[in-house]
Amino acid sequence: MAGLYDEILIALHGIWNRRWLALAVAWGVCMVGWLGVALIPNSYESKAKVYVQTQSLLEGKIGITPVEAQQDLDRVRQTLASADNLEKVVRGTDLAQTISGPRDIAGKITTLRENIKVVAQLDPNMIEISAASADSGLSDGANAKIAPQIVQKLIDIFQEENLSGDRRETRQSLAFLDQQVATRGKQLAMAEQRRVEFAQRYVGLLPGAGSISQRMDAARVELNNLDSQLMQAQSALSAMNGQLVGTPPTLPGVGAGGGPSALGQAQADLAGMRSRGWTSSHPDVIAAQRQVDALRKQGGGGGGAGGTPNPAYLSIKSMQAERAATVQALQARKNQIQTDLNAMSAKQTEEPGLAAEQEKLDREYEALKAQYDKLISDREEIRLRGDVKSETGSVQFRVIQPPSVPSAPKAPNRPLLLLGVLILGIAAGAGVAFAMGQLKGTFPTAARLERATGLPVIGTITRTRSAADIAHDKQRMKWFAGASGALAGVCLLLIVVEFVQRGMA
Numbered sequence: 494m495a496g497l498y499d500e501i502l503i504a505l506h507g508i509w510n511r512r513w514l515a516l517a518v519a520w521g522v523c524m525v526g527w528l529g530v531a532l533i534p535n536s537y538e539s540k541a542k543v544y545v546q547t548q549s550l551l552e553g554k555i556g557i558t559p560v561e562a563q564q565d566l567d568r569v570r571q572t573l574a575s576a577d578n579l580e581k582v583v584r585g586t587d588l589a590q591t592i593s594g595p596r597d598i599a600g601k602i603t604t605l606r607e608n609i610k611v612v613a614q615l616d617p618n619m620i621e622i623s624a625a626s627a628d629s630g631l632s633d634g635a636n637a638k639i640a641p642q643i644v645q646k647l648i649d650i651f652q653e654e655n656l657s658g659d660r661r662e663t664r665q666s667l668a669f670l671d672q673q674v675a676t677r678g679k680q681l682a683m684a685e686q687r688r689v690e691f692a693q694r695y696v697g698l699l700p701g702a703g704s705i706s707q708r709m710d711a712a713r714v715e716l717n718n719l720d721s722q723l724m725q726a727q728s729a730l731s732a733m734n735g736q737l738v739g740t741p742p743t744l745p746g747v748g749a750g751g752g753p754s755a756l757g758q759a760q761a762d763l764a765g766m767r768s769r770g771w772t773s774s775h776p777d778v779i780a781a782q783r784q785v786d787a788l789r790k791q792g793g794g795g796g797g798a799g800g801t802p803n804p805a806y807l808s809i810k811s812m813q814a815e816r817a818a819t820v821q822a823l824q825a826r827k828n829q830i831q832t833d834l835n836a837m838s839a840k841q842t843e844e845p846g847l848a849a850e851q852e853k854l855d856r857e858y859e860a861l862k863a864q865y866d867k868l869i870s871d872r873e874e875i876r877l878r879g880d881v882k883s884e885t886g887s888v889q890f891r892v893i894q895p896p897s898v899p900s901a902p903k904a905p906n907r908p909l910l911l912l913g914v915l916i917l918g919i920a921a922g923a924g925v926a927f928a929m930g931q932l933k934g935t936f937p938t939a940a941r942l943e944r945a946t947g948l949p950v951i952g953t954i955t956r957t958r959s960a961a962d963i964a965h966d967k968q969r970m971k972w973f974a975g976a977s978g979a980l981a982g983v984c985l986l987l988i989v990v991e992f993v994q995r996g997m998a
């Protein structure tokens with residue numbers, strides 16, 4: 494520890510012996526450093542806070558989700574510092590007085606892009622806009638005035654982007670969609686016309702909807718069903734024929750003197766049926782009506798030798814007629830479908846690509862229709878969203894903190910830099926003096942000489958100074974103290990001047 498202490502004392506002694514060199518170096522470094530600090534232009538910064546909330550009462554119903562709203566806000570943040578917007582800032586502030594051509598505008602835009610910051614706050618709807626002005630060609634007062642102008646212009650651009658950007662984008666989108674809808678509508682109409690012409694030539698032969706193959710398959714299925722129904726109808730008709738054969742057409746009647754006439758009985762039966770609510774289309778009512786008509790033709794049904802008509806026979810006869818009509822209708826329907834099916838099969842044989850052509854037409858039509866419906870849906874959705882944003886005021890814009898007017902430069906911290914240059918100059922002077930002492934081939938102590946030579950040192954001789962030397966050293970010490978104090982005084986003076994200039998700005 495003692496050795497380290499001795500080394501420190503030796504180093505300080507060497508620096509002290511070369512104090513004039515150290516002072517000269519310190520003066521040189523400080524003068525150069527202070528000149529560099531003086532050339533650094535002051536940077537004045539202005540800040541503002543803006544609150545923007547994108548909201549709508551119909552967000553969930555028209556597709557304006559919170560994610561989309563946040564994306565819109567991020568998009569505005571990114572485009573706020575674009576070249577177009579920064580050119581508006583240059584032309585809309587006092588910076589326009591310092592430009593003389595496109596090259597100056599480009600330089601100002603580059604400088605602004607470096608000095609403008611748009612930072613999101615903890616609240617996602619709050620952003621801070623800051624701008625710094627450090628133009629070396631302008632005075633401190635001009636830079637302090639331009640900084641809030643830049644921030645205010647950015648706020649105006651921000652508001653314009655939010656309030657009018659959506660309307661402009663909506664109009665452009667609607668114009669594009671209208672054009673696409675018109676184009677797809679014409680294509681869809683042409684495809685529909687081709688389908689109609691094809692259907693008139695070929696598909697109209699078979700009933701139903703779908704392609705040729707589907708219609709033919711449906712016709713075959715219907716033929717199979719008709720065959721089953723026809724077999725059932727024919728079986729029912731055969732059963733009616735068998736019953737009709739075993740049923741007598743007339744029954745022995747009662748004479749005129751022995752009881753009521755057959756016509757009166759038949760009319761009474763018909764009236765009873767109608768009183769029960771049976772309609773004229775009921776089989777029993779039809780049979781009774783026929784019996785009454787037949788008795789009337791026979792002259793009143795007084796009961797001759799031929800007897801009276803059998804009601805059961807008449808009923809079976811009418812049911813037989815119905816079954817026969819059903820069989821005929823089913824047979825006619827079967828023949829018609831079979832004829833159409835044979836005709837379509839023949840056309841398919843003659844034109845093998847008929848089904849492929851219809852499928853192609855159907856695919857084209859369905860694709861165009863899907864595109865057309867999608868465009869219509871998108872257009873209505875965009876129109877609705879635009880109307881909602883216009884009517885409900887989807888963007889709430891409010892300046893929380895207006896652009897601040899800087900009273901002091903943000904950068905550089907000139908007083909601190911001036912002190913730093915002073916400290917650096919003193920350290921540089923001391924370092925040069927120490928280095929010069931290390932380069933000299935002298936030994937400050939006898940112990941260091943013994944270590945260097947390996948020989949014992951008998952003794953040392955002390956320097957003897959006269960009174961004149963002492964007076965001269967005192968004078969030189971005063972000069973050194975004055976020069977050192979002058980160095981510190983210059984630094985203090987520069988700091989005072991800096992504060993005075995800030996107050997004037």
